Amino acid sequence: MAVPKILLFYAFTPLADPEALRLWQRDLCESLGLGGRIILSKDGINGTVGGELDAVKKYRKTTREYAPFHDIDFKWSDGKGDDFPRLSVRVRDELVSFGAPGELVVDENGVVGGGIHVSPSELHELVASKDVTFFDGRNAFEAQIGHFKDAVVPDVANTRDFVAELDSGKYDHLKDEPVVTYCTGGIRCEVLSALMVARGFREVYQLDGGIATYGEQYRDAGLWEGSLYVFDNRMAVQFSDEAAVLGRCTRCAEPTSRMQNCSDLACREQLVVCESCGASPVHCGAHAEAG
Numbered sequence: 063m064a065v066p067k068i069l070l071f072y073a074f075t076p077l078a079d080p081e082a083l084r085l086w087q088r089d090l091c092e093s094l095g096l097g098g099r100i101i102l103s104k105d106g107i108n109g110t111v112g113g114e115l116d117a118v119k120k121y122r123k124t125t126r127e128y129a130p131f132h133d134i135d136f137k138w139s140d141g142k143g144d145d146f147p148r149l150s151v152r153v154r155d156e157l158v159s160f161g162a163p164g165e166l167v168v169d170e171n172g173v174v175g176g177g178i179h180v181s182p183s184e185l186h187e188l189v190a191s192k193d194v195t196f197f198d199g200r201n202a203f204e205a206q207i208g209h210f211k212d213a214v215v216p217d218v219a220n221t222r223d224f225v226a227e228l229d230s231g232k233y234d235h236l237k238d239e240p241v242v243t244y245c246t247g248g249i250r251c252e253v254l255s256a257l258m259v260a261r262g263f264r265e266v267y268q269l270d271g272g273i274a275t276y277g278e279q280y281r282d283a284g285l286w287e288g289s290l291y292v293f294d295n296r297m298a299v300q301f302s303d304e305a306a307v308l309g310r311c312t313r314c315a316e317p318t319s320r321m322q323n324c325s326d327l328a329c330r331e332q333l334v335v336c337e338s339c340g341a342s343p344v345h346c347g348a349h350a351e352a353g
Contacts, residue, residue: 065141066141067140068118068141069136069138073134074105075170075172083128084153087125097111106130108249112294137271141294158250161222165257173253176252193239194242195239196214196285197233197242197244197254202216204246208289208298208319221250237263241258243258244273245269245272247271248275251268280301288307289309309321311334314338320336320337321334324346
């Protein structure tokens with residue numbers, strides 16, 4: 063049986079009619095039997111889709127036939143078959159919800175005024191030549207199961223918290239230091255690095271392709287430690303059998319990289335929970351009384 067495939071992708075490029083593209087992308091995915099999430103805005107496209115290999119290949123080929131999307135870097139990974147129970151294709155003000163749509167400037171070459179892109183190999187060269195600080199561009203809970211060595215992990219529950227976090231002055235001591243931002247596939251760092259540059263951070267880099275690309279190249283023999291949180295039913299992926307286990311079960315404190323949704327259906331918080339504890343309802347602190 064063929065292993066289902068998942069594509070992670072984004073492109074910052076001006077789009078004149080996001081709604082028309084939404085209809086096209088929805089119909090394309092439905093015709094190919096793909097599930098996933100796609101967001102469009104005037105600034106581009108951000109998506110994760112999954113399905114059978116042939117269908118995913120056709121999706122990639124067809125999407126690239128639209129000129130503004132021709133150079134999209136599609137990242138591949140193996141799925142389980144039930145990764146996306148449904149399809150969601152939406153138009154929003156922001157591709158990534160930082161709550162600062164007026165700050166982002168995009169042209170045909172991408173985000174204007176962002177950080178310096180570095181490939182995984184260039185990252186190693188940079189680390190060898192400078193005392194850099196890794197800056198996690200994800201939600202804090204994602205870093206509980208994996209992060210770059212000695213990374214700064216901002217205390218943010220969602221992406222919209224980053225603007226206030228940067229404006230708090232908490233990281234002003236890094237403004238004259240080399241900082242490398244990183245996130246899952248690279249898109250959050252496109253915006254985050256631009257926000258940091260605009261606030262006076264003088265030497266900002268961003269890991270091109272994100273953790274996903276870095277892990278493909280170096281597995282667990284590089285600077286990455288642990289597992290990668292992903293926004294689908296897999297919840298977490300490892301780059302090799304040698305992946306470190308950094309997470310601790312929220313109930314019993316046993317080492318684990320397993321993530322689970324809060325058992326309260328009205329709650330969207332995700333928790334590090336071992337398989338044994340996860341067999342019974344698990345609630346976050348805000349919903350502990352429900353258990």
